[in-house]
Amino acid sequence: MLLTLRPVLVGLLLVALACRSARYIVTTAPIDVGAGPLGLCVAVDPADPHGVWWWEPGQSGCSSRSTGPGVFHAGESTVLVRTESAKIEVRFRLPLHGRPGSTMPTFVDVRLAIQEGNMLAATTGTRVPTDRRNDLEVPGKP
Numbered sequence: 001m002l003l004t005l006r007p008v009l010v011g012l013l014l015v016a017l018a019c020r021s022a023r024y025i026v027t028t029a030p031i032d033v034g035a036g037p038l039g040l041c042v043a044v045d046p047a048d049p050h051g052v053w054w055w056e057p058g059q060s061g062c063s064s065r066s067t068g069p070g071v072f073h074a075g076e077s078t079v080l081v082r083t084e085s086a087k088i089e090v091r092f093r094l095p096l097h098g099r100p101g102s103t104m105p106t107f108v109d110v111r112l113a114i115q116e117g118n119m120l121a122a123t124t125g126t127r128v129p130t131d132r133r134n135d136l137e138v139p140g141k142p
Contacts, residue, residue, distance in 0.1 A: 022132035023047070025088070027119050030057045032126040035094050035108045039126070043071065043136055044079055044090055044114060052077035052092045058141055068140040074110075088114040 023045055030039030041062035045051030052074035058064025065071065074092035081088050090112040111122035120127045 022134045024053075024133045024136060025114055025119075025130050026133050027062050027128050028131050029061055029128045031112070031119055031121050031128045032124045033094065033108065033110045033112075033121050034123045035096060035110070040094070041065070041138075042090075042112065042119065043133070044088065044112075046079060046081050046088055046114075049079055050077045051079050052090055053136055054092075054094070055138060058139070063138070065138045065140050070140075071136050071138055086115065090114065090119075 024043045025046065026043040027041050030041055032039045038056055040054045041057050043053040053071040054074055055062075055065040055071045056067040058066045075095065077090070077092035079088060079090055090110075092110050094108045094110050096106055096108060113120045113122065114130060117130055118127050119130050
């Protein structure tokens with residue numbers, strides 16, 4: 001029985017340790033989610049089932065932003081922590097700028113996974129490293 005509980009206990013320990021460190025998991029570089037050439041910077045709060053934020057990168061990548069006045073809380077977002085695999089699944093709806101009368105979609109459904117210090121975009125296969133932050137105070141363009 002102890003052998004069958006071991007993976008679960010290890011997963012719970014990893015999540016507990018992650019939650020005690022800085023609150024947000026953030027991309028260190030823009031990730032291509034299939035919604036434009038620049039990619040997005042994404043922040044996730046694993047302790048919040050709707051804790052997803054995004055911004056477009058600034059001149060210094062994800063440590064700054066070109067959008068604002070602040071980072072955007074992602075619409076229709078979900079965060080699911082999979083303790084058995086130490087994986088975090090993230091989903092949100094990203095609004096797009098549409099043109100009147102256009103048949104182009106007005107949003108993109110984004111699916112991401114965070115595991116082993118990386119964030120992976122399901123649609124594009126793009127993988128970028130992540131870091132941890134205590135806040136989402138990302139400086140904007142001058």
